[in-house]
Amino acid sequence: MKEEVIKSIFNLKGTTLQIKLDILDVYLGYRKGARILCHLNEQVEEITKELITAEIKIAVGKGMVTQTANSANNVKDYFENNSENTEKVVPFYIAKNQDYADTLREADESKSDVEFGKMLEYPDCCIKKVAESGHVPSIIESFHYLQENEKFNVWTWPVAMIGDASLLVHYPCSSKCLKSMDLAKKHFKLITNYAPENIVTRVEKYHSSNYSLDKGIIFINEKNGSISPLNNLYEIS
Numbered sequence: 001m002k003e004e005v006i007k008s009i010f011n012l013k014g015t016t017l018q019i020k021l022d023i024l025d026v027y028l029g030y031r032k033g034a035r036i037l038c039h040l041n042e043q044v045e046e047i048t049k050e051l052i053t054a055e056i057k058i059a060v061g062k063g064m065v066t067q068t069a070n071s072a073n074n075v076k077d078y079f080e081n082n083s084e085n086t087e088k089v090v091p092f093y094i095a096k097n098q099d100y101a102d103t104l105r106e107a108d109e110s111k112s113d114v115e116f117g118k119m120l121e122y123p124d125c126c127i128k129k130v131a132e133s134g135h136v137p138s139i140i141e142s143f144h145y146l147q148e149n150e151k152f153n154v155w156t157w158p159v160a161m162i163g164d165a166s167l168l169v170h171y172p173c174s175s176k177c178l179k180s181m182d183l184a185k186k187h188f189k190l191i192t193n194y195a196p197e198n199i200v201t202r203v204e205k206y207h208s209s210n211y212s213l214d215k216g217i218i219f220i221n222e223k224n225g226s227i228s229p230l231n232n233l234y235e236i237s
């Protein structure tokens, strides 16, 4: 039963790996709660069915609007926004019990990244970094602080999200964050055991290539030839 549910979550169509990992974290008890942003038209129904099957409780947040492709964090209540060219997404706060899901929603709506991060059970050290800097890192910031001499640690590389291939659903505090590495390794094990081949291939590709930054855009420089297996080549010891 459990294996069937895990496979079914990995096989959700039109859903990012990040959402799948968030759902799996809650299902498997790796984290008490998660927030997933579901596209109103394409995703809500399928994801809801899956959550019900997995016996996960949901608190539904206000609708949100992603303003532009370049400002993923800039969201507004779409009930107050009638603009046409916007993506409508609904936040689902998910947990094993309803109280936790409801409280999670309240924490997010209170706009405290730190309180919310604690309830999402992100590692303490990573929450501390957000508290000290006053904001959640951007992907460009993480591109810089998570590399040393143009090398990254495959277990702390959220930049792979540009290819929907990140093994983490949060920004690690550093390339050596042990708690983040532990989560990434758990996720990779799930992926190799239960995910369809295309996800495995994508994750391997985005963790065996090099990255570069040009004019604010991150590019992946795929290695020539066949995709090398995910390994510790870039792991900083």
Ligand SMILES: [Zn+2]
Pocket (backbone or CB within 6 Å): 123, 124, 125, 126, 127, 172, 173, 174, 177, 178, 179, 180
């Ligand atoms: Zn950390």
